[in-house]
């Protein structure tokens with residue numbers, strides 16, 4: 001759904017709101033693949049050269065500067081990927097809403113808007 005740039009700010013905000021409502025489940029963070037070493041000495045992961053365990057999927061997210069990680073079962077990887085995509089989409093929509101609001105604020109305070117079109 002593309003909003004016409006000539007639509008009123010209220011209409012565009014409403015459209016963004018509709019798109020946000022349609023996003024569904026959303027998760028921040030990233031999905032990475034990890035190879036690990038276990039604690040058993042004599043395991044192939046401690047051999048030379050080492051054969052590490054994995055790959056395992058891991059979801060990581062930074063909260064207040066601390067990285068939170070969670071092991072993701074293989075059969076949930078597609079779900080996580082989908083939720084991460086949704087969150088990215090959500091952030092784009094929020095950024096769009098913020099930009100729109102700033103443009104309105106500029107207009108109301110009489111600041112020239114670079115993107116204003118000739119009428």
Ligand SMILES: [Zn+2]
Pocket residue numbers: 037038039040043044045046053
């Ligand atoms: Zn091992």
